Each structure stands twice: as structure tokens, then as C-alpha cells.
Amino acid sequence: MNGTYFYRLIASAALLLAFAGCDNNPHPRPLHAQREDGKPWVVSYRAVGEDPRSLDPQFSYDTLGHGIIVQIYESLLQYNPYKTDPYELEPCLADGMPRRIKNEGSGTETYEIRLKRGIYFHDDPCFPNGKGRELTAADFVYTFQRIADPAVECPVLSTLQEFIAGLGSAYQHARQAGKFDYSRPMEAITVVDDHTFRLNLLRAYPQIQYWLAMPFTAPVPREAVEYYTGKDGRDLFKFHPVGVGPYRLAQWSRSRFIRLARHERYTATRFPQNGWRSSQDGLLQPLAGGSLPVVDEVQFAVIREAIPAWLLFRQGYLDRSGVGKDVFNSVVTAGQTLSEEFRARGVRLYRDVEPGTFYSQFNLENAVVGQNLKLRQALSTVYDQERANAIFGNGIDIKAEQLLPPGVIGYQPGFSNPFRSQSLAQARKLLAEAGFPNGIDPKTGQPLELTLDVIAGSAESRQRAEFDQMQFQQLGIRIKIEENTWSRFQEKQLRGLFQLNSGSGWNADYPDPENFFFLFYSKNVPPQGSNYTRFSNPEFDRLFEQMATMDNGPERLGIIHRMTAILVEQCPVIFTHHPVTFTLNQPWVPRLFDNAMLVTAKYTVIDPALRARKIREWNRAPAWPLWTLGGLLAAVIGYVVIKARRSAL
Amino acid sequence: MPIWISNCLILAGCAALLVLLRAFLFTERSRRALNRLRRDRIGIVCFVTIVALLLCGVADCLQVVPRVTLLDYAFRNVPREEGYSAPLAPTTFNERDPKPLNGRHLLGTDLLGKDVFLQTLKGCKTALIIGGLTSLLYIPVGALLGILGGYYRGRVDDFIQYLYSTLASIPGILLLVAVMMTLGKGLDRMAIALSLTAWIGLCRLVRGETFRQAAKPYVEAARALGQSHGKIILHHILPNVMHLVVINAILGFSGLVLTETILSYLGVGAPVGTASWGIMIDSARMELSREPAVWWPITAASGALFALVLSLNLLGDSLRRAFDPKAA
Numbered sequence: 001m002n003g004t005y006f007y008r009l010i011a012s013a014a015l016l017l018a019f020a021g022c023d024n025n026p027h028p029r030p031l032h033a034q035r036e037d038g039k040p041w042v043v044s045y046r047a048v049g050e051d052p053r054s055l056d057p058q059f060s061y062d063t064l065g066h067g068i069i070v071q072i073y074e075s076l077l078q079y080n081p082y083k084t085d086p087y088e089l090e091p092c093l094a095d096g097m098p099r100r101i102k103n104e105g106s107g108t109e110t111y112e113i114r115l116k117r118g119i120y121f122h123d124d125p126c127f128p129n130g131k132g133r134e135l136t137a138a139d140f141v142y143t144f145q146r147i148a149d150p151a152v153e154c155p156v157l158s159t160l161q162e163f164i165a166g167l168g169s170a171y172q173h174a175r176q177a178g179k180f181d182y183s184r185p186m187e188a189i190t191v192v193d194d195h196t197f198r199l200n201l202l203r204a205y206p207q208i209q210y211w212l213a214m215p216f217t218a219p220v221p222r223e224a225v226e227y228y229t230g231k232d233g234r235d236l237f238k239f240h241p242v243g244v245g246p247y248r249l250a251q252w253s254r255s256r257f258i259r260l261a262r263h264e265r266y267t268a269t270r271f272p273q274n275g276w277r278s279s280q281d282g283l284l285q286p287l288a289g290g291s292l293p294v295v296d297e298v299q300f301a302v303i304r305e306a307i308p309a310w311l312l313f314r315q316g317y318l319d320r321s322g323v324g325k326d327v328f329n330s331v332v333t334a335g336q337t338l339s340e341e342f343r344a345r346g347v348r349l350y351r352d353v354e355p356g357t358f359y360s361q362f363n364l365e366n367a368v369v370g371q372n373l374k375l376r377q378a379l380s381t382v383y384d385q386e387r388a389n390a391i392f393g394n395g396i397d398i399k400a401e402q403l404l405p406p407g408v409i410g411y412q413p414g415f416s417n418p419f420r421s422q423s424l425a426q427a428r429k430l431l432a433e434a435g436f437p438n439g440i441d442p443k444t445g446q447p448l449e450l451t452l453d454v455i456a457g458s459a460e461s462r463q464r465a466e467f468d469q470m471q472f473q474q475l476g477i478r479i480k481i482e483e484n485t486w487s488r489f490q491e492k493q494l495r496g497l498f499q500l501n502s503g504s505g506w507n508a509d510y511p512d513p514e515n516f517f518f519l520f521y522s523k524n525v526p527p528q529g530s531n532y533t534r535f536s537n538p539e540f541d542r543l544f545e546q547m548a549t550m551d552n553g554p555e556r557l558g559i560i561h562r563m564t565a566i567l568v569e570q571c572p573v574i575f576t577h578h579p580v581t582f583t584l585n586q587p588w589v590p591r592l593f594d595n596a597m598l599v600t601a602k603y604t605v606i607d608p609a610l611r612a613r614k615i616r617e618w619n620r621a622p623a624w625p626l627w628t629l630g631g632l633l634a635a636v637i638g639y640v641v642i643k644a645r646r647s648a649l
Numbered sequence: 650m651p652i653w654i655s656n657c658l659i660l661a662g663c664a665a666l667l668v669l670l671r672a673f674l675f676t677e678r679s680r681r682a683l684n685r686l687r688r689d690r691i692g693i694v695c696f697v698t699i700v701a702l703l704l705c706g707v708a709d710c711l712q713v714v715p716r717v718t719l720l721d722y723a724f725r726n727v728p729r730e731e732g733y734s735a736p737l738a739p740t741t742f743n744e745r746d747p748k749p750l751n752g753r754h755l756l757g758t759d760l761l762g763k764d765v766f767l768q769t770l771k772g773c774k775t776a777l778i779i780g781g782l783t784s785l786l787y788i789p790v791g792a793l794l795g796i797l798g799g800y801y802r803g804r805v806d807d808f809i810q811y812l813y814s815t816l817a818s819i820p821g822i823l824l825l826v827a828v829m830m831t832l833g834k835g836l837d838r839m840a841i842a843l844s845l846t847a848w849i850g851l852c853r854l855v856r857g858e859t860f861r862q863a864a865k866p867y868v869e870a871a872r873a874l875g876q877s878h879g880k881i882i883l884h885h886i887l888p889n890v891m892h893l894v895v896i897n898a899i900l901g902f903s904g905l906v907l908t909e910t911i912l913s914y915l916g917v918g919a920p921v922g923t924a925s926w927g928i929m930i931d932s933a934r935m936e937l938s939r940e941p942a943v944w945w946p947i948t949a950a951s952g953a954l955f956a957l958v959l960s961l962n963l964l965g966d967s968l969r970r971a972f973d974p975k976a977a
Contacts, residue, residue: 326935334746391732391760456921459932463760465921470761481921483834 024619025317027299031250031261035296042606043297044589045319047309051254051302054238057215058146061155066215070600071260071298072122073218073243074268076113077209081593081603082275086409087355087511089213093119093135093244093268098199098209108165109204113140113212115195120265122248126227132265135244137189137197139219144188145170146225147216149180156216163208164188165200182222204549210510218243244268246293246602258300260601262293271603276593283590283605293602316615319589319606323349323582328394332582336396346587346614352596353398353406353580357516358505359573360468365534366499368450374434376571379500380419382427383471385576392464396582400575402564403516407596409552410513410560417568420575424474431475439476449478453492453501456483461503468502493532504532504573511597513560514548520572533572540566587614652712659710676888682971692967695960702957705770706777709924720770728752730762733936736945757945760932769949771924776957778836779843779909780902786844787901791851792894796882798852799859809856813849821846825908826917834920839912843905851897858890892972896965903961910954926950 032041052065057073060066078092091097098111121132147154148161148170161168166187174180190198201208211217224242228235241249246268247260271290287294303309306324313321323331331349333339338349360383364370369379385399401417404410431439441448450472454465462483469479484492492498509515518524521544522536543559543566550556567573585591588607686692709720728751733742736757740747750758756765798809816824828842862868863886871881912918913927929950936943 387731454921456916458916459928459935462916462921462928463932467761469922483921 024315026301026303026312027317028251028253028257028259030297031259032296040608041296042294042608043299044295044601044604044606045317046298046300046601047303047312047318047321048258048300049302049304051252051258055241055249056152056238057218057220057241057243058143058152058154059238060215067599068258068260068300069215069218069241070245071247071602072241072245072249073215073220074245075213075215075218076115077213078269078600079213079595079597080275081272081595081598084595084597085407087407087595087597089209091116092213093219094212095195098212100206101198102204107203109201110190111199111201111208112192113197113199115197116268117195119244119268121221121224121244122242122263123265124224124242124248126221126224126242132242133221135219136194137191138194139221140197140217141186141189141191142182142222143217143219145180145182145186146220148174148186148188150174151180154216156211160211160216163201163203163205165202206549206551207510207512207514210512210515214509218245246600247298250297255302257302260298260300262296266292269602280592284592287592287605293604295601295604295606298601298604313584313586314618316586316611316618319586319611321584323584325394328582331584332394332396342584345618348585348587348591350583350585350591350594351396351580352583352594353578354507355405355407355511355596356505356507356579357400357403357405358503358576358579359400360500360502360576361493361498361504361533361573362500362571363496363498363532363534364536364572365496368448369499370534372434373571374430375436377419378427378430378434378475379472380571380574381421381430382424382475383420383468383574383576384422385420386422388464388467388471389577391467392460393577393580396580397577398580400577401568402575403520403567403573404513404560404564405508405516405578408508408511408513408516410557410564412561412564415564417575419568419571427475431477436477439478447476447478449480451480451482451499453482453484453489453498455486455489455503457486465502494526496526496532496534502576505576505579508597513563514544517544517547517560517563520544520567535567535570535572537566537570586611652715656711659707663707676891678972679892682892682968686967686971689967689971691963692971695964695967698956698960699964702773702953702960703777706773706775709771709774710777720767720774724764724767726752727754727764727767729764730754730758732758732762733760733943734758734762736765742943756949759929759946760936765929765946765949768924768929768946769926769953772926772929772950772953773957775836775909775919775923775925776906779840780905782837782840783843783847783905784898784902786840787848788851788894788898790844791848791897792855792887792890794848795852795855796859796886796890799856800863800878800882800886802860806856809852813852816846817849822908822911825912826915829912829917834917836919836923839909839918843908847901847905851894851901854893854897855890858893859886862886862889892968896968896972899961899968900965903958903965906954906961907958926954930954 027043027045030041030043034041048064048067050064052060052068053062054060054065055069055072057069060069074092076092076094076098077089080088080090089097093115095114095116098113101110101112103109115135115137117134119135121127121135123130123132127133144164144167146152147157148167150171154160157167157171161171170180170184170186170188173184188200190200192198199208220237221242224240225237228237228240228242230236234240239252244263244266246263246266248263249258250261251257251259269292271287271292271294273288276284301312301318303312306326309318310321310324310327312318331339331342336351338347342349362369362376369376389395389397389399398406399420401420402412402415404412406413428438431437435442436448439447452465452468452472454461454468456462456465465481465483469481472479482498489501493501493504506516506519519530520533520535520537520540521529521531522541523529524531525534525536526532540563543563547556547559547563550559588610590605592603592605705720708723709718711719713719713722730750731741731748734740734750734754734757735742736755737753738750738757739753740749742757754764754766756769759765759768794809794812798806824846825842828845829839832838832842868881868885871885876884909918909925910927910930913925914931916931918927919925929946933943933947933950937947
């Protein structure tokens with residue numbers, strides 16, 4: 001054996017040994033094996049489809065970024081995990097709920113907010129000695145200044161400036177000066193003392209409390225924004241968040257994973273003392289009042305494709321998963337329960353109704369559909385949402401008959417919309433009353449032709465468009481489909497260049513009817529707002545203005561129901577569905593609450609021992625290929641030996 | 650446009666195509682080549698396959714009543730279902746609550762409950778329109794520019810070479826997608842987009858052949874007899890390069906059908922509601938990961954595409970062999 005051959009053999013053997021060290025675990029090792037108190041260091045493994053574009057709370061407005069930002073930043077208020085019908089707010093960074101002060105005569109209002117003491121920012125090199133300092137009222141002044149800073153491009157500034165004093169003028173001043181002057185006092189906020197400030201509103205706006213629970217108003221430290229400028233090898237602030245939340249950003253390996261580690265000095269909230277169902281007592285009682293977060297580390301693996309993520313969930317390497325369309329029938333049974341295979345694995349299935357409503361919109365400024373109420377009612381009546389749901393939504397979405405989704409004050413369970421009956425006969429009758437008997441336009445003698453604008457970005461969206469076309473064409477009319485890119489679709493909505501479009505919808509920023517009805521308020525017609533249907537109804541407007549500034553109560557509820565009735569009667573949209581999602585949790589991750597508005601990981605509980613056992617069990621390599629290979633090898637060796645002996649003889 | 654006019658126009662177009670083919674086949678060379686082709690079994694099978702598929706396309710162009718084509722009429726008894734159903738299955742596919750079907754479907758039904766066999770046949774219409782319309786646009790341009798470049802040479806040839814070299818330097822699919830994004834969706838627009846680049850190959854071939862033919866004694870003789878350039882091109886050059894045009898048209902047809910499929914698959918080709926094999930493949934590809942997989946729409950569309958493209962390519966080869974003087 002010559003030297004080269006020998007070294008190649010050694011290298012091959014080393015390579016084989018290296019392969020033996022491989023496994024299919026996609027996650028990096030946890031930061032620590034155990035906590036300082038000796039308890040095991042617990043990690044939660046999750047997946048995201050791509051890297052977030054920004055983790056700046058004043059800028060980010062997408063679901064993906066939101067899911068990570070809420071772990072790092074916290075706001076003055078948060079949603080109570082156990083109050084969902086209706087949703088209810090509770091203090092988070094604030095020491096008690098904001099005190100509402102009505103300024104008699106001026107019509108303005110002020111909210112006085114006291115901060116909890118002993119809340120610290122994450123330890124970070126941007127602070128002196130790398131130690132996070134205490135949160136003060138000045139941080140909220142800076143936060144609201146950032147909202148008004150044109151350089152930050154806060155997407156909700158246009159809404160907030162309608163209600164918060166001085167935001168709009170600060171923005172305009174900065175636009176003219178070319179730079180935001182952070183030394184100028186902010187009219188929006190009056191600092192009372194280090195831990196108390198007042199938020200000044202231009203008029204009564206009870207919904208401001210919901211905004212105080214959103215990441216847009218979460219405090220950011222000025223030191224971090226000024227330190228992380230992208231210069232001298234430092235990251236940009238949007239990629240290096242520093243907050244007061246239960247987790248700090250420990251590592252972000254682009255396109256691979258985001259690692260969050262517990263904020264050691266987190267004290268803002270503790271585990272709830274009560275509020276859960278009695279059946280959860282055994283699980284939650286030991287946690288009641290305990291410190292948060294429960295889990296020490298949260299890892300988000302960046303997995304772009306759905307199938308690898310699903311396979312990792314099946315192998316136990318992800319703690320949670322959605323139920324994709326392609327695997328739906330193998331996971332969920334006809335009764336919307338978990339299939340036998342997954343039940344045997346101990347997996348749990350959860351069904352959540354999203355606080356949102358989807359619909360098709362009419363352009364009421366259009367000469368054909370805008371002026372003809374009966375035509376709109378006919379089109380609304382004929383659309384078969386149950387079939388659409390069965391084809392495209394696995395039959396799980398809730399058919400929408402009203403604007404408000406379940407969980408929002410004013411939602412009427414069992415409400416029956418007379419123009420969503422899906423009755424072809426009734427729709428034909430309405431169409432005849434609209435002046436188009438059997439879908440024929442008497443002026444031309446030809447079928448009435450309407451144009452349906454859709455976003456056709458994927459095979460499914462094109463199939464959905466074809467389905468919509470089939471539905472409306474049952475009436476004998478013709479539907480011409482106009483395919484658009486997302487941006488073109490938005491532009492057409494803004495400029496009113498459509499007749500009928502589908503695939504629009506609204507997910508609640510906050511669970512108040514005002515956040516839905518504003519879509520039909522006449523003063524919100526683009527470019528002022530998002531009333532894309534151009535709906536204008538004096539009674540509706542009057543009720544909206546009245547309802548928007550009222551506190552919840554029977555009178556407000558009555559107004560909300562009347563507004564719902566107006567929308568149903570006038571048909572500016574065809575309500576389609578309230579989205580429903582199914583989530584699977586591994587047996588080691590019990591779900592502690594059902595609150596779609598709360599996506600924080602601080603309450604997550606994991607049983608790491610069970611996870612380790614299940615992963616071993618589910619990923620055990622089958623022994624039969626090894627035995628087969630061994631047998632074959634033995635047979636070959638035996639054959640060669642026998643042959644060699646015979647030849648020797 | 651009234652139905653009878655559109656039907657007459659379609660039939661007139663088919664008749665014109667047959668007349669043109671007959672005129673082409675009238676030459677002695679073509680007749681000899683066809684005699685050789687008749688002995689080529691593969692060529693005959695491919696020819697029959699192509700004609701059958703294209704006839705389906707024509708049948709889907711002719712309207713019986715508004716919006717009902719001859720093909721729809723022939724399949725009028727095939728019911729529409731609620732959703733997916735496997736080939737010849739009695740119930741809808743793998744639904745949590747399977748429903749009995751209104752009828753049996755040879756190749757099953759798709760997501761919207763449409764008969765996959767009928768949709769596959771309807772895909773022939775898109776192939777026919779794209780292949781036919783684009784050929785009508787690019788063949789005259791490619792042949793004319795090729796002959797002009799090869800015959801006149803000099804600056805005319807330089808300009809034509811510059812034109813096709815520039816166009817050919819842009820990646821094909823990228824250019825097509827860009828043109829489609831500008832023009833918008835529609836089969837007519839797709840034909841225009843495809844014809845922008847399709848003429849280049851034909852032009853190069855014809856130019857080369859024209860070079861060769863223009864140097865031959867019969868062209869010299871025609872010039873010596875004082876015939877005009879136009880007459881020489883029309884009566885002497887064109888008939889002698891026509892076989893290349895026909896072979897290229899047949900091979901090019903398969904390329905056009907494939908490109909339409911790719912564009913539709915990418916979502917920039919045929920509009921919503923058009924029966925296209927590309928759309929069928931695009932719609933069905935995600936369904937392959939279902940448990941169990943929905944395999945029949947993608948199989949049917951791919952099968953039809955495969956049959957047409959393979960037949961066209963093999964027929965093109967057979968024609969090339971038939972026209973090859975060495976083979977004779």
C-alpha cells in the first residue's frame with residue numbers, strides 16, 4: 001500500500017465518521033445548558049417563512065415582523081389572555097389603566113399614564129457599561145417623536161395625527177426643515193414626572209387605548225437608535241432592536257435563524273392569577289403569579305417552503321405548525337377534530353377565528369353598479385360562499401354575513417343577511433327588478449357585462465377568480481376578469497378604477513367596531529382614507545361619528561347594530577368570510593390561552609424532557625436496512641471465501 | 650361579431666391553409682418528398698396525431714350558440730361536479746364528506762369540478778391559436794427578411810443581421826415576460842410577443858439557403874435573361890427555400906406551444922378562464938404534495954403537451970429526411 005493510497009483511506013474514514021455526527025436537527029445549539037439557578041435552559045422552536053424586513057416597532061406593519069417585535073418590545077397596555085369575547089385590555093408597562101381626563105369646553109381629552117417602576121431596557125452596548133437603564137416617561141416622548149419623524153416612515157401616522165395633538169404639525173415642520181428636531185417639545189405628550197406623562201388628544205377617542213397596546217407606541221431607547229446607525233460596523237437599528245420586552249435579540253443569522261434570549265431583568269408582567277377555565281387549573285395553577293417569561297430562549301428558524309417546515313414539525317423539531325391545504329385532509333377529520341394518526345402522537349389541534357372579515361367590493365361611483373342597489377343585492381345573493389369555502393378554505397372559514405367578526409363588540413351571532421342567502425331564484429328576481437331580466441341588458445339586448453378585478457399572483461388566486469366568475473355568471477350576465485398585480489390592484493382601489501373587485505378584507509388592528517366601520521365612512525374616501533367602495537350614507541356617517549367617541553354600553557351597541565343593518569341593506573360589499581386557522585401544538589407545548597390578539601411567547605410553557613423523548617422516538621432510524629446490508633455483505637464474503645478455497649484446492 | 654361570421658372566418662382560414670399547402674405540394678420536389686413520407690410510418694402516426702389534436706382545437710373555435718363551441722356541444726352531457734374527483738370515480742375525491750358525482754369522468758375532474766378530459770382537449774385550442782397565429786405573424790417576416798438578406802447582401806444583410814443579433818442577445822423568456830407585462834394578458838398579445846423573437850431562427854436559415862441558391866446557375870441565367878429581382882425572388886428563390894420554411898414552421902410550432910405553456914405556468918400567459926395546458930399544470934403542481942396526491946390533471950395536461958410536441962418534432966424530422974436529396 002503506497003502512502004497516497006493510505007492517506008486517502010484515512011481521509012475517507014474520517015469523512016464517514018463525520019457523517020455519523022450528522023442528524024436532521026436544523027436548530028443551532030441553545031445558548032446555555034442550564035440557568036443560573038441550576039434549572040434546565042428551555043428553548044421554544046418556531047419557524048418563519050423569511051427574515052423580517054424590519055424590527056423597528058414604529059415602522060414594521062407586517063405579520064411576520066409583528067410576531068418577533070412583540071417578544072422584544074412591550075407597550076403600555078396588553079390584551080388579557082383570557083378575555084376574548086369581547087377582548088379586554090390590561091396594564092403592561094403602565095401602572096394601572098390610563099386615567100381619562102375630559103377637558104370641558106375645548107372638547108379635547110387627556111390620558112394620564114403612570115409607568116411601573118423598575119422596568120429596564122435590555123442590556124446592550126448602546127448603554128453606558130452595556131447595562132440597560134430604567135424606562136422613564138422621556139422614552140415615550142422620544143417614541144412619539146419617532147412616530148412623527150418623516151425619516152421613520154411610521155405607517156399609522158396618518159391615522160394617529162387625526163387624534164393625537166401635535167403629531168401632524170411636528171411631521172409637517174420636519175418635512176419643511178428636512179430633519180426632525182428632537183429637541184423641540186412635543187405637544188402630544190406632557191411629562192409630569194419621571195414615571196408619569198399625559199397624552200393629549202384633539203378630541204374624544206376612546207380607541208386610543210387600543211393603540212397603546214400596539215407595538216407602534218412601544219418605547220424605544222434613544223441611545224439604541226443613535227448607536228445603531230449602520231456605521232463603524234454596527235447594525236442598523238431596524239436589525240438590532242433594543243426594548244423592554246421579555247426577550248432580547250441574541251443572534252440573527254440572516255436566512256437561517258433568529259435567536260431570542262430571556263431578558264434577565266424583566267418585571268413588567270407576571271403570569272395571570274386567574275381567568276382561565278376551571279379545566280386548566282391543574283396546568284395553570286402552579287404557574288399563577290410566577291415570573292415571566294417561562295421559556296428561556298425562542299428560536300425562529302427561517303424556512304421558506306411549507307413542506308420542509310411540515311416535515312420538521314412531524315419530526316418534532318418545531319413546537320407548533322399551521323395546517324397546510326395539502327396536508328389538511330390527513331390531519332383534520334370531517335368533524336374538524338384531529339386525525340387518529342396525530343392524536344396517537346399526542347399532538348393537539350386548535351381552531352382560532354381571526355378577527356377579520358373578507359369581502360368583494362363594489363365601486364359605488366361606477367355608473368352601473370353604483371347606481372343600481374338591486375343589482376348589487378342580486379350579485380351578493382347569488383355568491384355561494386359555502387362552496388368557495390369548501391374548495392379554497394378546507395371548509396373551515398366562517399361565512400360572513402356582517403362586517404364585524406366574532407369577538408368584536410357588536411358582532412351578532414346567528415345574524416342572517418337577507419342578501420347572502422345564496423339563492424339563485426331570489427338573485428334572479430332581484431336582477432329582474434334591477435332592470436336586467438335573465439341578465440340581459442335591455443339597451444343592448446346582450447348579457448350585461450361587468451368587470452371583476454382580481455389579484456392573480458398564484459395558481460390558486462386565478463382559480464378563485466374563475467370560481468367568482470362562474471358564480472356571478474349563473475345569473476346570465478358576463479364577467480370579464482381583469483388580472484392585476486398587487487400594486488396595480490391597490491392603485492385601482494385608490495383611484496376608483498374598478499367596478500367590482502374580490503379578495504379584499506380587513507383584519508382588526510384592534511377589536512373595536514370603529515376599526516371596521518371607518519372603512520365605509522364618507523370622509524375616508526381615498527386619498528383621505530380606505531373607503532375604497534366610496535360608500536356615502538348620511539345616516540351611517542352621523543352614527544359613525546357618534547359611535548366612534550362613545551364608551552361601550554347598550555346605546556353604543558344599538559348604534560352599531562343599526563350601522564350593520566345599513567351596510568347589509570346597501571350592499572357596498574359582498575361579505576365572504578371570517579378567516580379561521582387551525583394550529584397544531586406538539587404534546588410538550590400545551591396551549592394556555594386562546595387569544596388571537598396576543599402573540600407573545602412569554603406565557604409559553606415547554607416540557608423539554610418529553611420533547612427529547614418524542615424526538616428520539618420519532619426519528620429512530622430503522623434497523624432493517626443495516627441488517628439487510630450486513631446479511632448481503634456476509635453472503636458475498638462467504639461466497640468469495642468458498643470460491644477462493646475451491647480454487648486453492 | 651355574429652357567430653356565423655366568426656365560424657365562416659375560421660373555416661375560411663382553414664381552407665386557405667389547405668390551399669397554401671396544396672400549392673406547396675404542387676412542385677415536383679415536394680411531390681417526391683411526400684411519396685417518401687408516405688412510407689415513413691412514424692411520420693404518418695405523428696401526422697394523424699397532430700391533425701386529430703388540431704381538429705379538436707378547431708372544434709373548440711367553432712360556436713354552435715354564443716359561448717358554446719362545437720366541442721362543448723359534443724360534451725354537453727358531461728356534468729360539472731363540486732370539486733376534485735379521480736378518474737372514473739363514483740364520488741368526489743378525498744373530501745371529508747364525499748359526495749356522489751353527477752356522472753363518470755374519464756380523466757376525473759379538477760378543483761372547480763370541470764372535466765379534465767374536456768379541459769385537455771380545450772387546451773388544443775390555445776395551442777392552435779398560439780401556434781397558428783404566431784406562425785402567421787413570424788413566418789412571412791422571417792422568410793422575407795431571410796431572402797432579402799441572402800439575396801441583396803451588403804447593407805441590407807448587415808441591417809438584418811444587426812436586427813436579429815440584437816434581439817437574440819436578450820434572454821428569450823425574460824424578453825417575453827417583459828413584453829407580456831407591457832401588453833397585458835391575452836392570447837393575441839401572447840402571439841405578438843412570441844412572434845417578436847420567433848422569426849430569428851427562420852430568418853437565419855432562409856438567409857443561408859438564399860446565399861446558396863443565389864449563387865446557382867439558374868439564378869444567374871434568370872438575371873442574364875433580364876428578369877427583375879422581384880420575379881427572381883418570387884419564382885426562383887422562394888420555391889427552393891420553401892421546404893425549409895415548412896420544416897421550420899412545424900418544428901417552431903412545437904416550440905411555440907411549449908413557450909405558451911411556460912408563460913402560462915409563470916402566470917403571465919393565458920388569461921383566467923382559458924383552457925391552457927400551462928395553466929392546468931400550474932394549478933395542479935401544488936396538488937401533487939397533497940396526501941394522497943391529485944395526479945390526474947397534471948398527467949392529462951402533460952400527456953397532451955407531450956403528444957403534440959413529440960409528434961411535431963418527429964414529423965419535422967420525417968419531413969427533413971423526405972426533402973433531403975441525399976436520402977433520395
